[in-house]
Amino acid sequence: MSVDAVTRLRVLAARLHAPLCAEEHLELPFERVWAVVADLASERLHDEHDGG
Numbered sequence: 001m002s003v004d005a006v007t008r009l010r011v012l013a014a015r016l017h018a019p020l021c022a023e024e025h026l027e028l029p030f031e032r033v034w035a036v037v038a039d040l041a042s043e044r045l046h047d048e049h050d051g052g
Contacts, residue, residue: 003011013021026033 009021010023
């Protein structure tokens with residue numbers, strides 16, 4: 001059985017009772033959204049270094 005990444009995340013969040021799991025439909029082009037999502041890890045590192 002093949003399961004896509006979004007379904008795997010939903011199952012993982014449900015199993016862990018993840019309180020910070022949210023899902024939203026964005027009326028934006030995939031490329032624009034992915035540019036932000038792909039950079040989330042480095043953005044988080046910047047926040048931590050800035051005291052945020």
